[in-house]
Amino acid sequence: MLFAASIPPPESEFAYFRALREWLPEPFFQTQPFLMFFAVVAGVYWLTPRRWKTARVWWLVIASFHFYAAWSAELAFLVGATTVADFLLARLMDRTADPRGRRALLLTSIGMNLGILAYFKYKNFFLGSLNGLLETAGVPGSFDTLNVLIPFGISFYTFEAISYAVDVYRRKIKAERSLPHFLLFILFFPHLVAGPIVRAGDFLKQTRRIKRWNWVRVQVGVQHFLLGVFLKLAIADRMALFCDGLPPGYDGPLHKPGDYSTASVWLAVMAYALRIYADFAGYSHMAIGLAHLLGYRLNKNFDMPYLSPNVAEFWKRWHISLSSWLRDYVYIPLGGNRGGGWATNRNLMLTMALGGLWHGASWSYVLWGVIHGALLIGHRQFRAWSETKPLLKSALESGPGTVLRIAVTFAAVSFAWIFFRPDLAGSWAVLERMFAFVPGKPLELNNRSLWYTVLFVLACQVIVRFGLWQRISAKAPPLALGMGYATCLTFAMLLAPPVGKTFIYFTF
């Protein structure tokens, strides 16, 4: 598979946590054990009297800790400990009037979070790169790499903790006074593993509100959850068969491009683009749905990104919580677009390269980020140039022009996805095959099912884009809505392939 399946960490020394892992072996929302876990959590949560607000928050904190501890108790304690440290540092920062003291506390908080992230996620990458350089330079000896398990979701909660510290430092928000509320902000299990990346300003105020059972909210939650399950099982995991190939060999076109025809590799790249979208958007919808079912609102993370007419627009609709984080905490602090053309382009490139590195500790992810940086810069230059060509501008903004721009954007983004994998050599091999124009093996599954899936997703997005779905769902009788939900779940179950449960973004 292109992405390693989630590797279970070594068994805990404590029988309690071993039993917990048996009960909840995988942190996947669409699995039966998780749904049972969630039913217990939600049941106790809603049965707890409303006035026991703090008890409810503690219950969710305990549940979230257990959700993580079922995978690795040791790492759950680590995440819990750093969260408490972040809480205390921010409280201290709030109380400190001296700007230098505040700055020192901010740097301590950021340093701690980035240090842990670097140790677990990037140490091997940097050591590996350094070893490569030393080898090239002919210097003998090398640094030993580290065999440690990367805590899942580390990139997500690290960014949440950093943005909190920065916001408190900038006095944009006040430091949270309640430890359980802060713990819930970081550990809340629907977003803990793969986002959406939440901001303290959005989330903490929700922890203070009294939650009342609301059927409309439950309906919204169920709708999101079912959509997510459908995207994951019926689209993403199905598309994985086209790119990864079939078990047990998994020698699909993106693994062994040399065996396949050029046309098959192109189709596999398209399937890969769809897979990444459906996988992550599916996860995000499930997370948003689960949060709604507990009375919390997480921000939208995807807004039909493949219908974007340009790359800048794409980044406003793709992984919105990350792109807005990068904008607010990297791009703007670097100077944003305030320093003229060259500086803006440099800031764009730096931000996107960093965004690439955030995804994975590998040069291929950095290259992916750089390609997107180049695309953004190219789009910026082109837009400025086309402003001076009114005829071209109006042609591009016409109906057919917009369709063309969407198609070009999709092609560019799909091309960049080739590098969205840990193996750079594999990416080059795919690229080489795409332009070799040679015969070879066809895809192992019939192409028709790939095209039907692509057309189905496109049709759904167009229906939503033109507001048709919103109108239908607002007026549809309850029976029709119920049938829609039942059909969505049934098809998700039916179309789920035999393997492929790992969420791509769990590995980041």
Add this chain to the structure above:
Amino acid sequence: MAVLASDLVGHTRRDKSVSSSRRATRALLCAVALILAAQLGFGAYAERNPKRKDPTYGDKFDKLAARSDGRPLVLMLGSSRTLLGFHAGQVEGELPGVRAFNFGTPASGPITHLVYLRRLLDTGIVPALLLIEVLPPALADGAAGPGEQLFLTGERLSSSEVDLVARFGFREDRLRPAWRESVYAPASALRFQILGRAVPSWIPWNLRGDWSRNTDAHGWATPPRQTVTPEERRERTTNADAEYRATLAVTTPEGRPMRALAELLDLCRVVGIHARVIAMPEAPTFRSLYPDGLSDRIVKSLESVANANGSGFLDARQWLAEEDFYDGHHMFRAGAEAFTRRLTAEVIRPHFDGGGR
């Protein structure tokens, strides 16, 4: 007036919120009811229709039922060796008064055959002559249970069949959950059975359950290519070696699959079906995979079980030569024709010429 207006607005909002809440509740209840009805309804239907749960059985059953015409039936139960080796259409060519059908299914052994015979009897299909191939590796019965359980999984069975196979060492802790899922969530548990029939091209070939669909009308299949190069033969024989040598090393003829065979033969005796147990032809290379003396011990045990239950036994192990097989134990067309010709001459024709015995 202003108070009245604000009251009205508040009232309307409350009404709207109550109506939205009612609508949401109804929609969710409808969804739950529909999901439960669809899943449980299909689950119950499949539980009563084994061919929906088990298309490998179902496709053969449909072909067999389509050829029902009152002539006495010669049915052969067996593994992929039978599937490729028993040319039932040829039997009908030689004996026009007899209906012959190949019920060979890959990776099956005596336990699967017992399940299949019971299903056929339940539908009223009673063969006049039942030929039963016993695949020697399928007699292996280690601590983990018979090897057949890897293929005859819980979702393919009904509740009573789960009880039956559990008696022969299938692991109930795996069978029951899979069976339960096939009843309560068939859209998931039986998805490959459903898609394999509705849109087969949407799933990988090995999940379609196509073995019985791609046979001729008599249930027989033959490889698309009828020759192999010496390299291919070597590679396939090596594969067979890798697949079977380790299993044969732990195979004994005293395990629970042999008890299943005895029960199958006993069932035939009770119902009045004449049965004949057959040790299928194997190439010399394949015969060399058996540990010393094992093949003869198996044959002796089969003979003894068959005799004890009033059935006959046929040892056809050495009927064919190496080149009649493509991997040492699966026959080419020529091998299948030669085997079927001799089987017809030595077993089927005498049975019917002798007035049914």
